[in-house]
Amino acid sequence: MRHAASVLLGLLLCIAAPLGGAAACKGTVYLTIDTGNMGPAEEIAAILRKHDVRATFFLANERTRRGDTSLDPAWAPYWRARVAEGHAFGNHTWRHWYFRRDVGADKVAYVSTSGETELLDEAGFCAEMRRVEDSFQSMTGQRLAPIWRAPGGRTTPRALAFAKSCGYPRHVHWAQAGFLGDELPSEKYPNDRLLASSLAHIRSGDILMMHLGIWSRRDPYWPMLDPLLAGLKARGFCFSTITS
Numbered sequence: 001m002r003h004a005a006s007v008l009l010g011l012l013l014c015i016a017a018p019l020g021g022a023a024a025c026k027g028t029v030y031l032t033i034d035t036g037n038m039g040p041a042e043e044i045a046a047i048l049r050k051h052d053v054r055a056t057f058f059l060a061n062e063r064t065r066r067g068d069t070s071l072d073p074a075w076a077p078y079w080r081a082r083v084a085e086g087h088a089f090g091n092h093t094w095r096h097w098y099f100r101r102d103v104g105a106d107k108v109a110y111v112s113t114s115g116e117t118e119l120l121d122e123a124g125f126c127a128e129m130r131r132v133e134d135s136f137q138s139m140t141g142q143r144l145a146p147i148w149r150a151p152g153g154r155t156t157p158r159a160l161a162f163a164k165s166c167g168y169p170r171h172v173h174w175a176q177a178g179f180l181g182d183e184l185p186s187e188k189y190p191n192d193r194l195l196a197s198s199l200a201h202i203r204s205g206d207i208l209m210m211h212l213g214i215w216s217r218r219d220p221y222w223p224m225l226d227p228l229l230a231g232l233k234a235r236g237f238c239f240s241t242i243t244s
Contacts, residue, residue, distance in 0.1 A: 026236030027204025031055040031229075032172065034092055034149065035071075036211035038064040040222040041078060044212060049085065051229040053239045057082065057212075058149040058172070059132055060092035065213065071132065076139035083140045088241035090147035091168055094131040098151050102158040125159070126166030145243045147172050172242055175206035180228070182210045182221035195224045199231045207242070 033044065033055050048055055061071040068074055071094075083089075097118075100109045107119040110128070120128065133144050148168040150159065155171055163171065181194040202208065210221065229239075 025238035028238050028240050029178075029202060029204065029232060030207045030242055031239055032058060032149070032174065032207055032209050032242065034058045034209065034211045035060050035062045035096075037062070037213035037215050038066070038070050038075070039213040040220065041212045044222055044225060045078075045082065045085075047225045047229065048087075050226070051233065053229055054086050054088070054241045055239075056088040056090060056145075056147075056172070056242045058090045058092035059136060059144070060096040060151065061094050061132070061135070062096050070212070071135040071139075073139060079136065080140050083142050086241075088243050089136060089142070089144050090149060090172060090242070091129050091132045091144050092149050093151055094128050096151045098154050099156050099159040100154070102156045106158075108156055108158045108162065120162075122162050122165055125162040129163065129166055129168060146170065147242055147244065149173070170244065172207065174209035175202075177201040177203065178206040178208040180208055180210045180221065180224075182217060183214045184217070186217050186219035186221075191219060191221055191224050194221065195228060195231075198228055199235075202232060202237075204237065 031053060035058070059071060061069045064070055064072075079089075095110075095112070097110045097112045097116075100111045100117075103109050103119055107121050108125065110118045110120050110125075118124075129148065137143055146168055147170045148163055149172050153173050160171055163169070177198065180198055181189050184194075198208075210225070213222070214220070232239075
């Protein structure tokens with residue numbers, strides 16, 4: 001009787017093993033989403049819910065299509081809902097200017113899209129980052145993860161050092177294949193071409209990057225997020241957030 005039970009247990013384990021293997025992840029990818037014009041913010045959130053995917057949002061106080069900014073208190077319900085859904089959140093600077101170069105012994109050049117330049121020392125850099133942290137915490141009761149992304153992904157050695165000193169030791173860039181292309185001109189990079197490239201080239205461990213709306217793209221990319229997530233899941237990928 002004991003032998004029969006042992007044989008039965010062995011058979012069950014043999015059957016269960018391939019089932020568990022089929023359900024296991026064949027790899028993990030990390031979807032990151034930067035703030036933008038916020039036009040498709042709700043639609044993107046709905047797609048994430050549909051596929052049960054958690055993303056890592058990088059927050060800046062950007063101008064939105066409805067005339068306010070992405071970290072205006074009016075957006076508190078949106079950000080609280082994303083917190084409740086289990087997404088992660090990092091810092092993308094308050095003004096979304098660009099770190100161009102280190103200047104002198106203790107400053108970094110912070111440059112707007114219109115060319116306005118401000119030289120930030122460590123205290124000024126940390127104040128820029130802290131405005132994002134304080135705004136997010138006041139709206140949601142939650143602090144940002146100790147991660148950041150410089151606008152455009154452009155850093156300098158001093159900007160990285162300053163960020164570390166004010167609580168953001170990890171700068172999160174994206175993988176080459178993970179650049180989804182939502183900020184490229186749609187005339188040269190149509191959605192179907194971008195989607196096909198992503199599905200063909202994304203590999204396990206890649207960090208993906210898109211935005212909550214891009215002003216310059218004529219044919220918005222964000223509807224491709226639905227087939228992208230479906231296609232990556234069909235390839236056996238799981239999704240995870242970045243928190244440190």
